[in-house]
Every structure is written in C-alpha cells, then in structure tokens.
Amino acid sequence: MTMSSKAADYSSFWALGDLAVFKQMMKAFSPSLRYFACSIVGNEAEAEEVVADVFIKIWQQRAQVTPPDNVQYYLFKAVKNTALNYLKQNGRRQTHLAAWEVEVSHHHAQNPEDILINKEQLDHIQAAIQSLPPRCRQIFILVKEEGFSYEQAATLLDLSKATVNVQMTIALKKIWAALGPTLKYSYS
Amino acid sequence: MTQRLSELLALHWSGEISAAEKAELDELLLQHPGDWLKAGMIEQLSFQKKMVVDDADTERLMARVSNAIGDEYLEAPAVNTEPPKRRFRARRVLVPLLAMICLAGAGLGYLYWQSSFPGYKIVTTDAGMKTKIRLMDGSTILLNAGSTLRYPEKMDKSVREVYLTGEAFFDIKHAASRPFIIHAEKMDVRVLGTSFNIRSYKEEDFEETAVISGAVEVRVKEGQQVLRVTPNEKVLLRKATATTESKQANYNNHRKEQLVIERQPLSPVSSTDSSHVLETAWINNQLIFQNETLSVLAQRLERWYGVKIAITDPQLAGQRFSGRADNVSIEKLLNILQEIQPFKYSIQGDVITIN
Known part of the structure; x- marks a missing residue:
C-alpha cells in the first residue's frame, strides 16, 4: 500500500499543477518525511513545520521546477536541505536523532518453502532493531524501509557510502543473532 | 558467521550486491546450510516504521499546506461573491421576465426528457432566451440560451450533482459537507461554494470553466486530470480533431479527437474594471466578441437572437471580428459588422443570409 502510493505517477502535478495529485503525494510521503525531518531537527513540532514548508515551496514553484525522476528521493533531499537551513537559522547544530521505532513482520505472500519465523523470533528481531545505535537505525530505515540505495542514503545523511555499508552490516549481524541458533532439526 | 558473510549478506539484503559478490555469497552459503536457512529467513522479513504519526497528524500537515497555498477545499469558507451578486441585483426586473418567457420552452423540454430521467427536473432554454434556476439550497444558476440543465428533484444529502449542456453561470451556496458537481461533456467541475461560468456547447470546439470567486476543481473526464482553478482564471479544453491541420494524421486515418488543456486568465472587458470579464458578459446582455x-x-448570434444564419461566402466566414453590442437588435449588430468588413445580408423571417 505504502509502496504503491510512493511509486505512483505524480507527473501530472508537475505538468499541470494538478491539486488532487499534489494532495495524494503529500498523503503518501508526509509520514516518512516527518520522521526524516525529525531525525535532523530533533522534535516533532519543528519536523512538521519543515515538511509543510517543503510542500508549500514545491506548490509555489511547481511551474519552474523540472519534474524529478525520483519523487521520493527529491522530497527527502528537499526535507534535508530545509531542515538543515532551519537549524542554521536557529543557530543550532544537529543534536539528537529521533527514536525511530521499527516494526518487523513477515512478507505477506509466503511461499510454501519459506521457513516460518515464529513470534518469539520476531520479538527478538524487534528488540534487536530497537537496540541499534540511532545512526545505524536511521540508515537501516532509509535503506530497508524507504528503499534508497547506499549512494542515496549516504547523500541524504552526509555520510560516505562506506559508512552506510558498515552500518548496514552491523544491523544485519544484530538481526542474525536475534534469529537464534540454527534450526534444531537435523538432516537424515 | 564470518565478517565477510555478513558483509555480503548486508549488500544482498540492500540490493547493492554485484554479480561477483553474489557468486561469492552463494558459494559461502552452500558450504554452510545453517547460514543458508537463516539468510532465507532474513529475506522474508519486512520492516515498517511504527506509526507514531497517525492520520490526524497527516491531515493537520495537509491542512497547514492547504492554508498556505490558499486552497479553500479543506476548511476555509467561500470567499467574496460580491461582483456577480451586484450584477444580479441590477437585473432583478429582467430575469423574472425572461424566466416567464422561458417557461414554455422549459416545460416542453421537461416533458420530453422526463421519461429518460425519472427523478430529475430538466430546464431547457431555446435560442434567444435565458432563465434563472434557484435550487433548494439557495444556489442560483443562470442558464444562457440554447442550454439544458438537468438536476435531481430531491438533492442528495452528501453531494449536489447537476448536468449541463450549453452555458450557465453558477452561484453556489457554500456547504463544506456537500460538494456541488457539474457534469459537462468533457469535464466534471467540483466546488464547495463559489461563482463561476461554464461553457460547454456541443457545436463549439471548446469547453471552458471560468472562475469569478472561490475556487473550483475541474476534472477532465478523459485521462482523469484534476485542475484547480482560482478566481480570474479559466480552464479551456479545446476539442482538437486531427483534420486539415495535420495531413499526416489524416493519412494514417487518425481521426481520434484530442483534447488540449489550457489555463488562461479571464479577459477584462475594460481596463478600469477588472471584475467585469468577457466570460460572464452575457449575464448583462452584452455580446462581446474578440x-x-x-x-x-x-x-453565437443564432443562439443569442434565435435566428438561423447562412454564410454563403467561405472567405467571409473565415474573417475575424472584434466588437461589443449591448442590447441591440440583430439588424443593428449586422450594420456594425458591415462597417468593420463590408458584406451584404438579407433577412427572411428568422433566416439571415450573409453573402
């Protein structure tokens, strides 16, 4: 659901100033953008202001802006810039990262050969992600939930691609450990 | 699990793995069936941020943006409807008169259509007539000549819907919970409360919505594009048929009708009064052509005066005219046109021949 609306075609907004499409776009992206803004400015109220400003500016400049290839990445970059400007104007530095919580679940469509992950394991994974250092969790969310490439995530967070790689490996290791020992049955 | 394995798995997991690395990973997993199973489990996981933000937060953010960009749909009440109201007041005497004249025609139209649309009222104006319709909610609709409006006898509680062919000026009472929708041939126009003019004559090669106050949403039926139109702006749909202009298209037998969507500012009639625009001049019995x-x-003259006009000279038919006529007879108007471009005409009954 989230994925499909994020991948939807928003081109008629840029071409014709289509208001309904603009609203769909706000609806689809604003929760994610709000989290991202929050991870930079550090609190919910200011994050909302940043995201609202980004959309207002986009609406006002719709005629001058070249339609972006990747709407999602475009919006995240706009939020990053606006949020950093916001901090600068207020004479602050990036202080703390918002505590993003992550929910783990199965893929909806399960193949018969998929091995079932039990509730206990899911809880462990959940806890493992929760215990990730904030920076690591932020990278993890941009890559795994938003679907950004290492390159894109690195640009959004002003990090190197290598750092993103290292952090993702750390995240994977934690989840790996949370899955517990290898299956108990033996091959005969 | 080795460091290398977790690195490779992370790359694979993120969709960043290269072909060579993938081969290396497959090799490693083959050697360790337990790891292979666990890797498969990890692939099955999906992650989603926990929704600390709920729908209400999103609504609030959207309302905030809507306010800033001047979009009244979410909550703001309808803005001033002053200019059109003033015009109506001046016509207080004329309109009932016109309405009475129209009654016969409208009644006829009603009878004719009643069978095909049970539960609807249908008002039709003949050429040379206008009529004003007042709906239960207080909205008024001024129907220009040669037009038909169909509306339900009992309006729905959640939505007000009418159907228009021809031209009409709408002054819609604001009701946030009951959007008003006008269905025209190529577009649906959705409003909450505002005044605007819709022109949608079948015989004309365009269809337009011109907004005087408030804002409306025009949904183009073909392609489902939605455009927001603000005061002093109009959306014009040109029904461009690929014919003479595009020989290539003709060649390929492409006779498909194409729609060209344009946004334009309204055209003021005089430079001093910007509230008086070409698009609604007909309300004041002003015939303006540019x-x-x-x-x-x-x-237009056929509809306006209820006559039939035949132009025998094709070159003359293509001549362009600009001018304005306030409440003049057809003869007087033709005389004015003759001064711009000489031609001869004859009137027989209600048929005018120009040559």
Missing part, C-alpha cells in the same frame, strides 16, 4: 471568425460568431 477576434472571432464570422462562422463562430454566427453560431
């Missing part, structure tokens, strides 16, 4: 070909103008 750079129109005689053949297009003749169509």
Whole structure:
C-alpha cells in the first residue's frame, strides 16, 4: 500500500499543477518525511513545520521546477536541505536523532518453502532493531524501509557510502543473532 | 558467521550486491546450510516504521499546506461573491421576465426528457432566451440560451450533482459537507461554494470553466486530470480533431479527437474594471466578441437572437471580428459588422443570409 502510493505517477502535478495529485503525494510521503525531518531537527513540532514548508515551496514553484525522476528521493533531499537551513537559522547544530521505532513482520505472500519465523523470533528481531545505535537505525530505515540505495542514503545523511555499508552490516549481524541458533532439526 | 558473510549478506539484503559478490555469497552459503536457512529467513522479513504519526497528524500537515497555498477545499469558507451578486441585483426586473418567457420552452423540454430521467427536473432554454434556476439550497444558476440543465428533484444529502449542456453561470451556496458537481461533456467541475461560468456547447470546439470567486476543481473526464482553478482564471479544453491541420494524421486515418488543456486568465472587458470579464458578459446582455471568425460568431448570434444564419461566402466566414453590442437588435449588430468588413445580408423571417 505504502509502496504503491510512493511509486505512483505524480507527473501530472508537475505538468499541470494538478491539486488532487499534489494532495495524494503529500498523503503518501508526509509520514516518512516527518520522521526524516525529525531525525535532523530533533522534535516533532519543528519536523512538521519543515515538511509543510517543503510542500508549500514545491506548490509555489511547481511551474519552474523540472519534474524529478525520483519523487521520493527529491522530497527527502528537499526535507534535508530545509531542515538543515532551519537549524542554521536557529543557530543550532544537529543534536539528537529521533527514536525511530521499527516494526518487523513477515512478507505477506509466503511461499510454501519459506521457513516460518515464529513470534518469539520476531520479538527478538524487534528488540534487536530497537537496540541499534540511532545512526545505524536511521540508515537501516532509509535503506530497508524507504528503499534508497547506499549512494542515496549516504547523500541524504552526509555520510560516505562506506559508512552506510558498515552500518548496514552491523544491523544485519544484530538481526542474525536475534534469529537464534540454527534450526534444531537435523538432516537424515 | 564470518565478517565477510555478513558483509555480503548486508549488500544482498540492500540490493547493492554485484554479480561477483553474489557468486561469492552463494558459494559461502552452500558450504554452510545453517547460514543458508537463516539468510532465507532474513529475506522474508519486512520492516515498517511504527506509526507514531497517525492520520490526524497527516491531515493537520495537509491542512497547514492547504492554508498556505490558499486552497479553500479543506476548511476555509467561500470567499467574496460580491461582483456577480451586484450584477444580479441590477437585473432583478429582467430575469423574472425572461424566466416567464422561458417557461414554455422549459416545460416542453421537461416533458420530453422526463421519461429518460425519472427523478430529475430538466430546464431547457431555446435560442434567444435565458432563465434563472434557484435550487433548494439557495444556489442560483443562470442558464444562457440554447442550454439544458438537468438536476435531481430531491438533492442528495452528501453531494449536489447537476448536468449541463450549453452555458450557465453558477452561484453556489457554500456547504463544506456537500460538494456541488457539474457534469459537462468533457469535464466534471467540483466546488464547495463559489461563482463561476461554464461553457460547454456541443457545436463549439471548446469547453471552458471560468472562475469569478472561490475556487473550483475541474476534472477532465478523459485521462482523469484534476485542475484547480482560482478566481480570474479559466480552464479551456479545446476539442482538437486531427483534420486539415495535420495531413499526416489524416493519412494514417487518425481521426481520434484530442483534447488540449489550457489555463488562461479571464479577459477584462475594460481596463478600469477588472471584475467585469468577457466570460460572464452575457449575464448583462452584452455580446462581446474578440477576434472571432464570422462562422463562430454566427453560431453565437443564432443562439443569442434565435435566428438561423447562412454564410454563403467561405472567405467571409473565415474573417475575424472584434466588437461589443449591448442590447441591440440583430439588424443593428449586422450594420456594425458591415462597417468593420463590408458584406451584404438579407433577412427572411428568422433566416439571415450573409453573402
């Protein structure tokens, strides 16, 4: 659901100033953008202001802006810039990262050969992600939930691609450990 | 699990793995069936941020943006409807008169259509007539000549819907919970409360919505594009048929009708009064034409005066005219046109021949 609306075609907004499409776009992206803004400015109220400003500016400049290839990445970059400007104007530095919580679940469509992950394991994974250092969790969310490439995530967070790689490996290791020992049955 | 394995798995997991690395990973997993199973489990996981943000937060953010960009749909009440109201007041005497004249025609139309649309009222104006319709909610609709409006006898509680062919000026009472939708041939126009003019004559090659106050949403039926139109702006749909202009298209037998969507500012009639625009001049019985070909103008005159006009000279039919006539007879108007571009005409009954 989230994925499909994020991948939807928003081109008629840029071409014709289509208001309904603009609203769909706000609806689809604003929760994610709000989290991202929050991870930079550090609190919910200011994050909302940043995201609202980004959309207002986009609406006002719709005629001058070249339609972006990747709407999602475009919006995240706009939020990053606006949020950093916001901090600068207020004479602050990036202080703390918002505590993003992550929910783990199965893929909806399960193949018969998929091995079932039990509730206990899911809880462990959940806890493992929760215990990730904030920076690591932020990278993890941009890559795994938003679907950004290492390159894109690195640009959004002003990090190197290598750092993103290292952090993702750390995240994977934690989840790996949370899955517990290898299956108990033996091959005969 | 080795460091290398977790690195490779992370790359694979993120969709960043290269072909060579993938081969290395497969090799490693083959050697460790336990790891292979666990890797498969990890692939099955999906992650989603926990929704600390709920729908209400999103609504609030959207309302905030809507306010800033001047979009009244979410909550703001309808803005001033002053200019059109003033115009109506001046016509207080004329309108009932016109309405009475129209009654016969409307009644006829009603009878004719009743069978095909049970539960609806249908008002039709003949050429040379206008009529004003007042709906239960207090909205008024001024129907121009040669037009038909169909509306439900009992309006729905959640939505007000009417159907229009021809031209009409709408002054819609604001009701945030009951959007008003006008269905025209190529577009649906959705409003909450505002005043605007819709022109959608079948015989004309365009269809337009011109907004005087408030804002409306025009949904183009073909392609489902939605455009927001603000005061002093109009959306114009040109029904461009690929014919003479595009020989190539003809060649390929492409006779498909194409729609060209344009946004334009309204055209003020005088430079001093910007509230008086061309698009709604008909309400004041002003016939204004700007750079129109005689053949297009003749169509309007047929509706306006209830006559039939035949132009025998095709070159003359393509001549362009600009001008303005307030409440004049057809003879007087033709005389004015003759001064711009000489031609001869004859009137027999209600048929006018121009040559």
